[in-house]
Amino acid sequence: MYLYHGKILIIDLTTQEVRVEELSPSLLKGYLGGIGLATRLLYQYLPAGSDALSPHNPLVFATSALAGTIIPTSNKHAIATKSPLTGLIGDSLSSSFWSQALKRSGFDAIVITGAAASPTYLFIDNDIVHFKKAEHLWGKGSPETEHYIRRHIGDDRVKVASIGPGGENLVRYACITNDSNRQAGRTGTGAVMGSKKLKAIALRGTRPIKVYSMDEVERISIDIIHKAEGPDTEKYRVLGTPANILVLNGLSALPTRNFQQSSFEKAESISGEYLAEHYLTKVMACATCPVACGHIYKVAEGDYAGTQWELDYESLYALGPLCGVDHIPGILKAAELCDYYGIDTISTGSCIAWAMECFEKGLLTKEDTEGIDLTFGNHSALVEVIPKIGERSGIGNLLADGVRIASSNLGRNSEHWAMHGKGLEFPGYDPRAMKTLALGFAVGLRGACHNRSPAYEVDMSGEVDRFKGEPGRGSMVKEKEDFAAVLDSLIICKFIRKCFGDFYTEAANLYKQATGLDMTPAELKGAGERINNIKKAFNIREGWKPGDDWLAPRLFSDPITEGEGKGTVLTEAELRLMIDDYYQARGWTAEGLIPDEKLRALGIEDPIAPWKGLEYGTQVYNL
């Protein structure tokens, strides 16, 4: 077995005990790495029903199966933990040199349990774990934290993953940042890290990495790199993901002013095209990525002059149209602030947009906001509110819990416009204009998510009526979810997915050439299904209920106001129909539970159970 180490490092922050456990090749092959392996380990190490912010909730970091090599975009890692935002599976990906260092440290994964008594950071020097004091780093942003730790250790090859003040203050959608500006953004992994008083994990991994067939891995990688220089990745390479603004705007799928509209009249002035012409200074890549989607923009003059920050579509959507803002310097400044505090831009923008609507409707006043004018379109409100969220002060304390809890706390029908699925705020696609995506959002295992359920591809393919939910979408969503699970576990970035022809055949061969483990296309596809099922099993164990697979009330009552699809809503009947169809395609019961025989068929075996606990409602998650 090559590439895998067959070992995980288990660190208990409470007792400062460290131990190493072995992983069998069959387990590694069954869950691949990344999201799959991290979820499998989380299932094993989380005592059922533990609170997300309690010391019992493990924080699991798993490397990509293929990290440490030249394989394009493979230098990634996954984080899994019980999400403080959703109470269910929290999993998030990040990438670059920290991921590479994790693989090269000699472990396939790190499981961190317990909680430190005072701020601590870990320095993992290959296989030696040091517990270091971090009082002096508490309150600092991630780039500064990384810089300090590297300078202190005195080695530029030390890579750091850390939380900002948002994670320290338990903002429920805080992220974990590595390599200065790569984030495991969603589901609040940073809040779990903050609850453990763990500021950072510094890694020095210096093991050379060998693969089963050097020649084949190099040949296949170079082939993908050349393909990635062509039309398959052009969108990400040339304009970066902000190219989506005009595409989605044209489809009436660009959520605007907290989903009150589905297109933004000022879309042109925040488009990828406009940004490229007026603000672009540089493109940057993650480790071993030939695409370089990271577009860095700079404000040359006027408001926020000198601000230079990376912006992707999702951040741009959430801090821009969703809040009615078309002021690029303000959006860039807001994104920079989110990254300083270490909070997810999508959830942050969504929370502010929700609050802006509360302000518009008089539920929140200037008295509540300490004078901040939370009118849609006011970019300075973003810049004023984000620090309050990061610090949990004033209005920020309400918003730091995410829209589901905030709307439940504020009440007065504000749940109607709290745009989330299972507590996770929506990414930038309007489900009313993309009905397959609506299904993907509703059943999404980590909540409403376009990455774990890239169902929008079905709607954008032109092969279905995207304004209508129909039978057959269930199996399409299942296929997309399983495909995403394989990509997220191998890990290969979705942005080079089109560089493969017959994906499962080519990826199974690449896996074999890299690890030396036999893998058929069917086995690889099966791993995707297994991974999604263990996530589902985790959710059921931790308190998922059938009614949780649903979406925000607004989508059912407030129609698209203009453009193509004007007047369209999501009907309860069509969503119900698609959900039933999906459960059936998954081989689950009509209630959405996994039959025992299905679990056995997937090879999800006993040692990690109690499987008998798989009746919903036995555990109540405590937010």
Next chain:
Amino acid sequence: MERRYITCDPELCSGCGLCEMVCSAEKEGVFCPELSRIHLVHIDESMAVSIACRFCENTPCIEACPREALELDEANNVIRVDKMRCTGCGWCIEACDFGAIVLNRSTKSVVLCDLCEGRSQPKCVELCPREALKVSTLEIEAQNARVEAAKSLL
């Protein structure tokens, strides 16, 4: 042969590090950036550059070697390391202003860029997806600088 070396344009370099991976694979048969002959340096979030041996005119590495293990092969424009003589003491590594020389601890001798002697062009240059790397000479670099200067003046 005219002195040639690998340059990296920081305006184009995306900091992906593929150059380090392909180099260590080509030269050492493993993926290991520390054993690469070209080294990526991240300056900040928006700036990175890769550095390899520049084959300096006064070769401080050769001067520093106490055992005459390094030698400039002028005919082929490479610095040759005599593995039998090299003890891995690291004087040359300290003498190099660019950090272009590294120690291979398994062979106990130092390694540095040889422009992939025998290949039409170095593997890193061939692979660089941003075309940030190229083999250049001082004369070409000076010409480019003159052109840029002239453009900005006129």
